[in-house]
Amino acid sequence: MYGAFMQILYTVEELLWMRGILQVEFTKKKARLVAAGMLFAAALAFQGILGGGENTAPVFIGIRMALVPVVFAGAAGISLLKFLFGLFFINILTNPIDTVFFILGRHLNFYWPKERGMFFYDLVLVGIVGVIAWQLKRKESWKEKIRAIPTRYYAIGLGLSFCADGISFFVKSAEIHMSLATRDFLDVMCALLTELIYLLWLFLVVLDDLRRKYQKESLLKSRYLEMAKGHYRSLEDHVTKVRRIRHDMKYHLVVIGKYLEQGQVKAAQTYLEQEGIRLTALTVTPYDAGNCLVNAVIASEKEAMPPGMELRCEGELPQGMEVADHDLCCIFANLLSNGREACERLSEKKKEIVLRMRQKDGKMVLLVENPVEWDVDVGNLISHTTKEDAEDHGYGLLNVKETVESYGGDFEICVRDGIFQATVIL
Numbered sequence: 001m002y003g004a005f006m007q008i009l010y011t012v013e014e015l016l017w018m019r020g021i022l023q024v025e026f027t028k029k030k031a032r033l034v035a036a037g038m039l040f041a042a043a044l045a046f047q048g049i050l051g052g053g054e055n056t057a058p059v060f061i062g063i064r065m066a067l068v069p070v071v072f073a074g075a076a077g078i079s080l081l082k083f084l085f086g087l088f089f090i091n092i093l094t095n096p097i098d099t100v101f102f103i104l105g106r107h108l109n110f111y112w113p114k115e116r117g118m119f120f121y122d123l124v125l126v127g128i129v130g131v132i133a134w135q136l137k138r139k140e141s142w143k144e145k146i147r148a149i150p151t152r153y154y155a156i157g158l159g160l161s162f163c164a165d166g167i168s169f170f171v172k173s174a175e176i177h178m179s180l181a182t183r184d185f186l187d188v189m190c191a192l193l194t195e196l197i198y199l200l201w202l203f204l205v206v207l208d209d210l211r212r213k214y215q216k217e218s219l220l221k222s223r224y225l226e227m228a229k230g231h232y233r234s235l236e237d238h239v240t241k242v243r244r245i246r247h248d249m250k251y252h253l254v255v256i257g258k259y260l261e262q263g264q265v266k267a268a269q270t271y272l273e274q275e276g277i278r279l280t281a282l283t284v285t286p287y288d289a290g291n292c293l294v295n296a297v298i299a300s301e302k303e304a305m306p307p308g309m310e311l312r313c314e315g316e317l318p319q320g321m322e323v324a325d326h327d328l329c330c331i332f333a334n335l336l337s338n339g340r341e342a343c344e345r346l347s348e349k350k351k352e353i354v355l356r357m358r359q360k361d362g363k364m365v366l367l368v369e370n371p372v373e374w375d376v377d378v379g380n381l382i383s384h385t386t387k388e389d390a391e392d393h394g395y396g397l398l399n400v401k402e403t404v405e406s407y408g409g410d411f412e413i414c415v416r417d418g419i420f421q422a423t424v425i426l
Contacts, residue, residue: 020133334396
């Protein structure tokens with residue numbers, strides 16, 4: 001009975017680690033989950049009848065490895081790699097507990113029976129893993145960073161963890177006949193060394209995350225720079241056209257004057273109407289939001305909109321905002337592109353995006369609205385950030401939220417009367 005209970009405890013620990021910390025999704029196929037449960041129950045029954053809890057750990061590790069591709073979604077190879085990584089890397093938590101437990105036990109002559117000690121030890125470990133998983137559940141940005149860790153780093157972590165376990169095993173084996181003080185010293189130094197090896201993996205992962213972040217920012221800045229160049233080219237063309245109009249204006253006045261001298265009032269009126277239409281098309285002033293890069297983003301989004309879709313802009317950004325141009329572009333580009341992608345799906349409602357900017361109580365309030373014809377799960381929307389997500393507004397909203405919150409601002413999304421609204425307060 002004890003052996004079966006411990007295997008259940010180990011399984012709970014591994015499930016918490018895989019799902020709660022490594023963020024590996026469970027399969028949504030109930031048949032696979034039922035089959036996995038039945039197979040594990042059969043293994044527990046087999047151990048209870050024949051194993052008696054002795055020398056069954058390797059067998060159950062193999063069984064759990066076989067169940068990993070069944071229980072978890074995604075590629076089987078990647079799930080198995082993460083399982084093996086977790087099996088070894090979890091010692092980042094167990095090694096300090098081991099060291100304190102054994103040193104105190106040696107000095108206080110306090111030794112629990114093996115079964116009771118293992119039960120208490122693993123119960124504490126499950127509690128620690130559970131608390132970490134619960135904290136991660138509340139940190140959406142951390143979860144996204146974990147999901148974005150490249151697979152190769154799990155292979156590197158598995159190798160480093162294996163080396164750390166090898167060092168620990170070697171020290172434990174070599175210190176058997178040493179004095180108590182020497183054993184304590186070696187245990188502490190071994191724990192510090194192995195923790196450094198585990199922390200080295202975390203350092204590599206954080207460093208890679210920063211590299212990808214700065215690479216992404218560099219690409220975005222390049223993109224915004226190209227937008228700005230295109231916007232300035234458009235402004236230059238606009239200025240050139242206006243100069244041509246002013247240059248030709250005297251000739252138009254001469255033509256209209258000739259018509260009037262000859263009494264051809266209707267011809268003069270027709271000519272004036274035609275030129276008025278042409279002049280209106282040539283003299284449409286690009287929208288000015290009060291920031292040249294934001295203007296470029298708005299112009300780029302307008303250009304990307306298909307025929308029949310409109311972008312209506314109201315207000316402007318307040319002067320002296322302490323928000324980096326790159327971050328403003330991130331907010332505007334993501335909100336407008338999400339609105340554009342949503343409008344492309346509309347079949348009945350008017351395809352119109354409304355962008356409003358105003359200042360209230362010393363803060364900038366930005367509101368982006370667009371119609372929707374489907375149910376939107378607002379409560380779960382921001383966590384869906386991949387391009388494959390079915391919701392049109394999911395992509396980029398997490399970036400907007402993180403950017404806004406980095407300035408101590410607020411970001412809210414809601415749906416009212418079939419209108420999706422995204423509000424930014426900075």
